[in-house]
Amino acid sequence: xxxxxxxxxxxxxxxxxxxxxxxxxxxxxxxxxxxxxxxxxxxxxxxxxxxxxxxxxxxxxxxxxxxxxxxxxxxxxxxxxxxxxxxxxxxxxxxxxxxxxxxxxxxxxxxxxxxxxxxxxxxxxxxxxxxxxxxxxxxxxxxxxxxxxxxxxxxxxxxxxxxxxxxxxxxxxxxxxxx
Amino acid sequence: xxxxxxxxxxxxxxxxxxxxxxxxxxxxxxxxxxxxxxxxxxxxxxxxxxxxxxxxxxxxxxxxxxxxxxxxxxxxxxxxxxxxxxxxxxxxxxxxxxxxxxxxxxxxxxxxxxxxxxxxxxxxxxxxxxxxxxxxxxxxxxxxxxxxxxxxxxxxxxxxxxxxxxxxxxxxxxxxxxxxxxxxxxxxxxxxxxxxxxxxxxxxxxxxxxxxxxxxxxxxxxxxxxxxxxxxxxxxxxxxxxxxxxxxxxxxxxxxxxxxxxxxxxxxxxxxxxxxxxxxxxxxxxxxxxxxxxxxxxxxxxxxxxxxxxxxxxxxxxxxxxxxxxxxxxxxxxxxxxxxxxxxxxxxxxxxxxxxxxxxxxxxxxxxxxxxxxxxxxxxxxxxxxxxxxxxxxxxxxxxxxxxxxxxxxxxxxxxxxxxxxxxxxxxxxxxxxxx
Numbered sequence: 001x002x003x004x005x006x007x008x009x010x011x012x013x014x015x016x017x018x019x020x021x022x023x024x025x026x027x028x029x030x031x032x033x034x035x036x037x038x039x040x041x042x043x044x045x046x047x048x049x050x051x052x053x054x055x056x057x058x059x060x061x062x063x064x065x066x067x068x069x070x071x072x073x074x075x076x077x078x079x080x081x082x083x084x085x086x087x088x089x090x091x092x093x094x095x096x097x098x099x100x101x102x103x104x105x106x107x108x109x110x111x112x113x114x115x116x117x118x119x120x121x122x123x124x125x126x127x128x129x130x131x132x133x134x135x136x137x138x139x140x141x142x143x144x145x146x147x148x149x150x151x152x153x154x155x156x157x158x159x160x161x162x163x164x165x166x167x168x169x170x171x172x173x174x175x176x177x178x179x
Numbered sequence: 180x181x182x183x184x185x186x187x188x189x190x191x192x193x194x195x196x197x198x199x200x201x202x203x204x205x206x207x208x209x210x211x212x213x214x215x216x217x218x219x220x221x222x223x224x225x226x227x228x229x230x231x232x233x234x235x236x237x238x239x240x241x242x243x244x245x246x247x248x249x250x251x252x253x254x255x256x257x258x259x260x261x262x263x264x265x266x267x268x269x270x271x272x273x274x275x276x277x278x279x280x281x282x283x284x285x286x287x288x289x290x291x292x293x294x295x296x297x298x299x300x301x302x303x304x305x306x307x308x309x310x311x312x313x314x315x316x317x318x319x320x321x322x323x324x325x326x327x328x329x330x331x332x333x334x335x336x337x338x339x340x341x342x343x344x345x346x347x348x349x350x351x352x353x354x355x356x357x358x359x360x361x362x363x364x365x366x367x368x369x370x371x372x373x374x375x376x377x378x379x380x381x382x383x384x385x386x387x388x389x390x391x392x393x394x395x396x397x398x399x400x401x402x403x404x405x406x407x408x409x410x411x412x413x414x415x416x417x418x419x420x421x422x423x424x425x426x427x428x429x430x431x432x433x434x435x436x437x438x439x440x441x442x443x444x445x446x447x448x449x450x451x452x453x454x455x456x457x458x459x460x461x462x463x464x465x466x467x468x469x470x471x472x473x474x475x476x477x478x479x480x481x482x483x484x485x486x487x488x489x490x491x492x493x494x495x496x497x498x499x500x501x502x503x504x505x506x507x508x509x510x511x512x513x514x515x516x517x518x519x520x521x522x523x524x525x526x527x528x529x530x531x532x533x534x535x536x537x538x539x540x541x542x543x544x545x546x547x548x549x550x551x552x553x554x555x556x557x558x559x560x561x562x563x564x565x566x567x568x569x570x571x572x573x574x575x576x577x578x579x580x581x582x583x584x585x586x587x588x589x590x591x592x593x594x595x596x597x598x599x600x601x602x603x604x605x606x607x608x609x610x611x612x613x614x615x
Binding site: 116117118119120121122124125126128129150151152153154156157161162163 | 349351357380382383398401402403423424426427440442446447468470471484486491514516517530532538540560562563578581606607
């Protein structure tokens with residue numbers, strides 16, 4: 001709808017190739033989604049994830065546990081000046097996409113952010129580019145465009161203050177927020 | 180006698196809600212400042228005046244760096260008017276210029292009248308003198324007006340001491356809870372006034388060319404949208420509601436159009452909206468990021484930043500030209516951003532990151548004819564340069580001790596001053612045009 005043809009084409013290529021990679025690797029590798037979920041999801045303040053997932057795992061299949069862990073990760077971090085999400089977040093995002101596909105009434109917002117280096121307007125655009133990368137991946141993997149709103153905050157809402165590399169790496173992110 | 184209409188107009192909207200008042204600190208001056216004596220103005224009425232006119236003129240002239248004022252304690256006499264001036268005294272003190280004055284109640288009113296006289300010590304002549312009348316609360320404006328006269332006589336450049344600035348303050352109340360304010364103050368940070376307060380970000384303040392309206396981006400609906408607000412009435416209207424990014428509003432020099440950035444068609448591009456007909460014209464059309472529009476001085480072209488070659492560089496396009504007809508202005512930097520022309524139309528102020536290895540963002544000027552570059556600042560996170568309407572100083576945002584502050588630097592890089600804030604992060608200064 002809002003996507004310019006050139007852009008869709010470019011993103012489409014990236015997304016399709018990532019998806020191809022994801023499809024090859026996701027069946028064989030058992031720990032990756034859970035690992036990345038616990039590594040990066042801790043900072044999230046989203047209350048949407050079920051907290052009983054761990055204790056009731058006896059009744060859930062391994063796949064269901066993985067899905068629940070994946071959905072608990074709602075913050076995705078980016079390298080400096082890079083708009084593509086990290087390869088290790090691919091499986092997690094695939095679970096998010098499947099979850100949206102399975103619940104057509106669910107609505108989310110992708111909030112893109114940048115660190116403070118570079119100008120504010122450029123960072124606003126970079127935050128949107130990052131969020132759009134995830135948006136397109138979710139759509140390719142089954143989510144509907146109408147379920148997802150994208151907004152960039154650029155460098156205006158840092159997760160962590162300060163001029164350190166660790167603060168910067170926490171600020172370059174896209175947050176998945178339930179609506 | 181001088182018409183004081185400007186000052187009266189200014190006061191119409193001075194509600195004096197002081198917030199995060201800024202005050203000036205000179206961080207770097209010139210080597211041989213011009214010696215000037217500003218004698219304390221004699222107040223001949225009763226009570227105590229709220230403002231010290233001579234002190235305001237002194238700080239005006241000192242903070243632009245070109246002058247050094249003699250301390251009143253070292254003066255041999257304290258003349259109030261021409262008949263009390265003995266040039267010999269001031270020559271002994273090696274002074275080049277002398278300003279004297281007195282303040283009286285205006286007969287039969289609550290107003291005060293400020294008489295000032297300005298002298299060239301070496302030539303022993305009076306260069307200027309007049310009586311300015313206003314209310315007691317206008318004394319600060321009267322002082323800035325006197326600074327304008329002195330500055331223009333000595334330097335030949337119109338003074339910008341009666342101009343104002345817009346800026347954004349972000350104050351974190353608790354993690355995840357920040358108050359954003361759009362404020363306006365005198366150019367020196369005094370008399371700050373809150374124009375808008377929000378729990379959502381406010382960005383990109385900009386002045387209309389006549390100084391009566393401002394445009395900015397507010398996330399108050401949770402999405403970035405462009406608003407225009409009248410300063411005198413406070414009336415505001417949302418002027419964009421396109422999907423995705425709506426940002427970077429900048430008025431055309433004739434005030435009829437607003438350049439802006441919209442990403443409604445996929446990626447951020449430059450658009451121009453006619454403010455009378457609301458017609459929207461697309462200027463750039465590229466899948467990369469195009470942002471930070473700035474009008475050329477003649478209003479016929481727009482410079483902007485684009486990362487179409489991989490990193491941000493500054494480009495320029497005539498309005499109405501084909502989107503292929505783009506001129507690249509910067510080459511020899513890793514990133515060049517946020518371009519804006521000085522009033523001469525040749526020198527491009529910008530934010531510059533020289534190499535990938537040195538992660539410093541500094542304010543620089545490039546002459547687009549000779550390609551000569553002068554880097555004006557030596558801090559590392561400098562952004563949002565905004566040029567004074569007389570082209571003499573550039574105000575910009577930087578970080579000091581981890582907090583956002585506003586600094587200013589002269590266009591030759593020799594003079595710097597800082598406006599520290601009492602609280603919060605201060606950013607995105609926008610220097611007003613002349614108001615008359």
